[in-house]
Amino acid sequence: MSLDSESPSPSPSTGRDWFFPSPSFIHSSHHHLPRTPTRRFSTYPRARRPYDSDPKHSSFQTLSPPTDPKYAGIRRRVDFARRTQRSDHRHAVSPSNPQKFEVTSSLGNKSSGIGAFQLNKVRWRMAFLLPILITAFSSLLHKIFSYQNQIIDLQVSVSKARAIIVLAEDGNADQSDARALRTVLSLTGVKEGLRGHIVVELSDLDNEVLVKLVGGDLVETVVAHDVIGRLMIQCARQPGLAQIWEDILGFENCEFYIKRWPQLDGMQFEDALISFPDAIPCGIKAASYGGKIILNPDDSYVLQEADEVLVIAEDDDTYSPTTLPTVWRGNLPKDFIVPKSAERILFCGWRRDMEDMIMVLEAFLAPGSELWMFNDVPEKEREKKLIDGGLDINQLVNISLINREGNAVIRRHLESLPLESFDSILILADESVEDSAIQADSRSLATLLLIRDIQAKRLPYREAKIFQGHRASISQGSWIGEMQQASDKSVIISEILDPRTKNLLSMSKISDYVLSNELVSMALAMVAEDRQINDVLEELFAEEGNEMHIRRADLYLQDGEELSFYEVLLRARQRREIVIGYRLANAEKAVINPPGKNEKRRWSLEDVFVVIAEKE
Template sequence: MQKSIDNRTKNRSQMRRGSLADQLHYKFDNFMSRGTVALVSGLALVSLAFIFLMSVLVSLFGVAPEGSDRLDLPESLWSVLMRTLDSGTVGGDTGWAFRLTMLFVTFGGIFVVSTLIGLLSNGINTKLEDLRKGRSRVIETDHIVILGWSLQIFTLISELALANANRPNTCIVVLSELDKVQMETDLYDTLGKLSRIRLVCRTGSPSSMVDLGMVSIQTARSIIILNPSHDQADTQLVKTLLAITSIPRSHSQPYHIVAQVQTPKTLDVIKLIGQNEVEPLLSNDLISRIVVQTCRQSGLSIVYMDLLNFSGDEIYFKAEPALHGKTYGQALLSYNDSTVIGIQHANGAIQLNPPSDTLLQADGQLIAISKDDDTIHLTKHVNPPIDSQAIRIAEPAIARAEHTLILGWSDRVSNIIQQLDHYVAPGSTVVVMAEFPAAEVDLSEETLQLQKQTVSYQQGNPTDRAVLERLNLLEYDHVVVLCNPALDAEQADAQTLVTLLHLRDISDRHQHDFQIVTEILDVRNQALAQVARPDDFVISEQIVSLMLAQVSEQKQINAVLADLFNAEGSEIYLKPVTNYVAVDYPVNFYTVVEAGRQRGESAIGYRRQADANNMAMSFGIVINPPKDQLIEFKPEDVIIVLAES
């Protein structure tokens, strides 16, 4: 009885373990599933064992070619190896014993060694395919990482290349879900070969911690997050920020993250996630403010482009101990080749164009426009050469009602109208025309809460010449042409260009010069827009790209840009030169700066109206001119200033 029980137990144990063949089959399956490295290693060992075994047998039994001496072990190893690698070698063998033995060796080579070579070849192809897919790890430090992909990336990388031209071996790593080869092709076709900049593209998700580790996010100097404009854009941004901040930093410095944000409500969430590590750029709001400011002043967008790109003069911060205890007004005249525009106080607060009698504190810094951060030097003039006789202080012009036409529709329309209300005089009007039925558009008083303007809406197609003719364009001072967000960039820009051509033709026919601001999404279409001769451009993707590049290089710039484009405080204005100096004879820019100081303004440049349509001359815009250089102004020229209004 006990023996029967023991047998049943033994049988059940054998059933659980399986037969020897099953166990060997199971172990073989496990081995095969380990991948190419395990297979190559296993087959290499089998191949070596087979070659060695056959060599020993050949040497031991004295198998040799007819008429040859017995082969020793080294010679037999070589003979067997050659026949496993090349099946044609057996064709020259003599003696049937040796032929049959080597034929067996050759068959072994075909089944074992050839399989090994095939696996090696497949492994190499697989590795090359992985490299093509952009899934290999980036081993970099102090590099710039761009997360995401949009039209902004071309201008962004171009500007970063200019900003880092004096830093050899700068690496810019792009991580997006696009194919690596496609990204590299698009970047090369648009930007060409960038000197002294290494571009590395990787395919992956910006919100994946594994993929972020692949681009060495923890060692990056700065991180730029591109955030396309769609409903879930900020949701993905929050996920990406959470993933980045969950990866421990490899340096003592905190992360420097510049993030493009679509909606203001996301800012509170970003503060909770990144604290002081994230510099958010509220792109839609900033573009709306720029549209409003540029639609009222011809040439203003060119000033912004000049300040924001790295090919001209930029904004820098400068600690100047020699000026501590002096006033802001004295600081305005203390530099010949740089232009002071504000102060950063000891607590980090930014104040552009403060009152002239504001004292400069020991822990504060000046905010200045200069060619580079190492070109901000105090003037050699002990007493600035100011021509007091040339200064003219004119009375401010009386504000009048303005009439604005907005063609097209986007999510920014309401914000544009609300921002415009901060600048215009009472009695101003805004007319919006788009293809949507009036019932689908909310421009009610309750929504907009305007103080100085009235708003009306008309349904119509802005690309239709007859529709534009019926609008009576002669009544308007400013026209804003917006792109259709429902279309791709090329189609939207094409419609904008058609509208622009009609507007300029109507303007020329009636000899009525109204101010036109055009939104162009793709910077590559800017040259086409020049044909229609618009006064200004607001290239949405380019403006945002320039801001992202500036903030990625200088974290403090974000606060300056927020103040500069805010309706409260000082903004950039272009005002008649006759309000500042006489135009009867040449004067230097020291005199212009002093005239501005007496008006509570900071002069930063001028515009020659004679070159207003000359692209090669920056449309007449000159920022940060040498202050001791004589300038021959014309009555139609304007001075560019930072002022309250």
């Protein structure tokens, strides 16, 4: 998908779809800056006046009264009319000519002879330096007035922009959100009014209410820290989901789009599902419900006039409905219910929204699950932080909290944990270093390597011997090979802030990952393009409603069965799910919105499908 670029025209107010207000805009005034009077100096020779020979009138005059401290460093100005007499003055000072010329300062002092000549040289140098200083000062004034005009132009751009993005700043979360609040206040006060909406990146969920209160209907918020925390939990429970989210949130593959199709009026949603060869319908923007977006509606829902269809497609102009194809529905395998089992999860590090992540896990996990929290925050202080954040530990039903104190980058501390017994491990960007992306990523990377090495050393002897048989294909004694084997036993999700760290993890293939800054930037861009998408993302990340799942193929088909994607799609509807893509057994990446949806292919039970379904 292509993003609109800025117009090359001189005025920034035309052709601009997105606008990023700078801090200077927040504090700027709507009025013009006061115009500073410019002192002008002439470098042209002055006609000699009749009274120049009068001792009362000096050839050197002060720029300002001697008492003015502003010009205390500049005392005299050279009379350029004396320039033509320089040669005569030099000849006048000689043994054969005892007559001496006089130079009178503005203070009435007199100098004579060679000393006066040296003083005159200094003053001549000042005369040539002054134009340079004047030129520099004029350039500075020009920049000031140009900057003033830029501020005025930016205010015009704000009023005409289709979307305004307010980015969070590094540092303290509350200070960053306070700056965002001031920005929203400034934007809502623009006298020309705003044509577009404001997308605000916040750092703390508790500050969202206040920003929405100030911005009203103009504002869409994306709470970066909260989104990443919820996404980490989803990806830890379903390996491979991080890559799928990168594909959907990015602008290089398929994204969400909403559009009105009058030819679909009166059609059931089940039929609309197979009406788009180049897109996959996921929901309806129902006009009868005030424009609310309904994800994964019932098959029996009938599209009404003014309803819009939410789809996943490559671009907003690459899809359209066609003639309804004939698709065989078929039957699901009999035993398709997947029972939820208790899980054991480890958190390494401490986040400021730890209480929110615990409540999300409480909603997702089955009864009897355990959450181990390993960090260097004292246990009593942890409990106080959780209570202050609004978590009632006594109300937890599905999970029990187990606290362990230690440093996640010290091996002997990590060795005290049963690392081989966890279903998933989340390495969090610790609160103490989250302001520095490099420091946080270095800590996360060190923790990851230590955990994988400890897990590899604790592998059962039989499995280690089996692994020795094919380890030569990697390299003899390869530590990466051992860690890759350990990664098959448990999932590790690392919260990564810097893209360069992502490349290291991608090459090693010893961990799934979540790239915080990139994913948040993608979400902000998508909401800037269409603010309605924010409601879709909020539901997919929330504890209730629908979310992304990765399902086994045996839930929908038999081993070796030949089915088209449309046929798999209709079978999944019997489970109230929407299949949006698949990942083959021998493939590294999933295919979202595949082409040739009506072409049959042979499926394997090792394949998996990506679906949108209600949370279990």
